Amino acid sequence: MGLATAESSVRVRQKRSGVLWVGLLALVVGLGFVSLAIGSRPLSLGQVGHAVFAPDGDAASIIVWRLRMPRTVLAVLVGADLAVAGVIMQALTRNRLAEPGLLGVNAGAALTVVLAISLLGVTSVSGYAWFAFVGSAIAAALVYWLAGRDAGDQGRIRLVLAGAAISASISAATGIVTQFDSTTFDSYRFWVVGSLADRGSDVATAVLPFSVVAIGLALTLGRPLNALAFGDELGAALGVRVAWTRGLGFLAVILASGAATAAAGPISFVGLAVPQLLRWWVGPDTVRLVGYSVLAGPALVLTADILGRVVAPPGELEVGIVTAFIGAPSLLAAVLRRTRAL
């Protein structure tokens, strides 16, 4: 009797999460179409459908394929990257407050972008991308080298603190550069908000391989990370190679968040909010969290990007600003509703 109830509750849960996954997929596809339709020259969904499936070189196809498709694809990639990086980061550190920016990713990217503007005179957003990627990878590697060498709870706390310490030092260095070079600060303040505007299709193509590798790594690491959730020793007893899992997990986070930051600037909060919200729906299983993040992250970023284009015509609100305004209230509402522990 008890067993039957347990089995049926598992089945209900699986069914519910299956419905959620299909629902999210439909949502992302729908939002993608809306994102292709909305802009300074609005298109009807029919026109968009025609342009997507049977492009014939008319104005609508050119707008869709040249301008809006790169942006929409980039929103999907950035959203998936940030959300997956958040899940892995939180699993690695066993800290629900961990997010990709914690590893020094954002700080490192900001410093190299500022140096590129100040010393090399780089001006285009596509030009920032590689500098941002290199900077975030170096900073994250530094944090890992500083803290990641030993396992156990102390190692975890050290990782979190090392991230905070390195971020603080690097951000202060960025602050000093922007303090004495106001031209650089003037360009930097627009990059640091996080935006998807004016990125050509080359940015999306450059980011794609990194995102695919990172998400693939995250999916394969889900099981070992689940085992490590009980502690490193128990995880090792269950046959997980702790050092490998940590190292590869770290690589996945660097690739995913580095790619996202390179493409769009530091978009905070997606990596923190999406796993938090999903955890209340699908539970703590890392494999499932990664699977859902791949859709929930894009849904959040696409919604934010669309809203940013609609709310303040003829101008735009940057996507980084809007993600905070959508993500934060939903997280807050969830916190207030669930009085139980997180």
Add this chain to the structure above:
Amino acid sequence: MTAALEVRAAIRSRRQRTGLVCGLLLLIALAVSALALVLGDYHVAPLKVLDILAGGGDQTERFIIVGQRLPRAIAALLVGAALGLAGALFQSISRNPLGSPDVIGFTTGSASGALLALLIGNATGARVAVWAVLGGLLTAVAVLALTGRGQLRGERLIVGGIAVGAMLAAVNDYLITRADPERAQEAKLWLLGSLNGINGSPVRFLAVVLLVLFVLTACLRRRLGVLETGDDLATALGVRPAQVRLLAALLGVALTGAAVAVSGPIGFLALAAPQLGRRLTRSPTPALASATVTGALLLAVADLVSQRALAPFQIPVGLVTGVLGGAYLAWLIGRR
């Protein structure tokens, strides 16, 4: 029986170590402050400084030492102590090494207040500080009111704080993007925090407020210590977790508010000081006393560096705390 005695001896020796380290840190902090009185563009000999403090010297010398350097040195000690203690309170109630006044939105809220005053209200000086403190207090109280009903849990409080903080941070970024370049630069400078051009009256105000807050925090210390053993055990020992957390959070907010009013938001100090103090005293958890003296020492050193490193350029002290505190914490973590 012998085991119990050994535990007692261990506790006693740890207490002695904590007391010794804290005393030593305080002495170094005072020595650094004394150095700050002597160093500067206007040269005054060390012995002459003592004479001036005792009431001697001509008018110019008295103005430089008593009117400018002394308030600044004291302000560095007080602001550092306040931020260090606030950080320790938040790390204690959240049981998270990332806990600091930032996490419940205080710093971001005060930045919003200051940016609104600077960029929209065209305010200057003390009025910016008032707006900043108002912004921070409003945010913190809103977060506490939203998440603090019923059982106040550390994590609930922090996630709520991060959510509200993220929205305000987006507002801040937006305001800075839309302002004209000079105003944006000015606003950024304020946001970094600085002790430039401070004089006697705000420091006296700060000293009085902090004295009261330190005494109140000392009264709460024992109960906070009990709470760190866990909610269930604390309840069994007659401590009400939600109440203690709320009081500690309010004290942390008040301490941060007093500090921000004088210096603007100085980043990273509240996070770093408790962790550095904990490592120096080899205490298993962040302790209030060591965090307070470490904070004072850290800001005294940082302010001296910010004045003298690139003189006559004045680096905002918030950047120096970031570089120094960050590098030192990184070194301590990497050292094993």
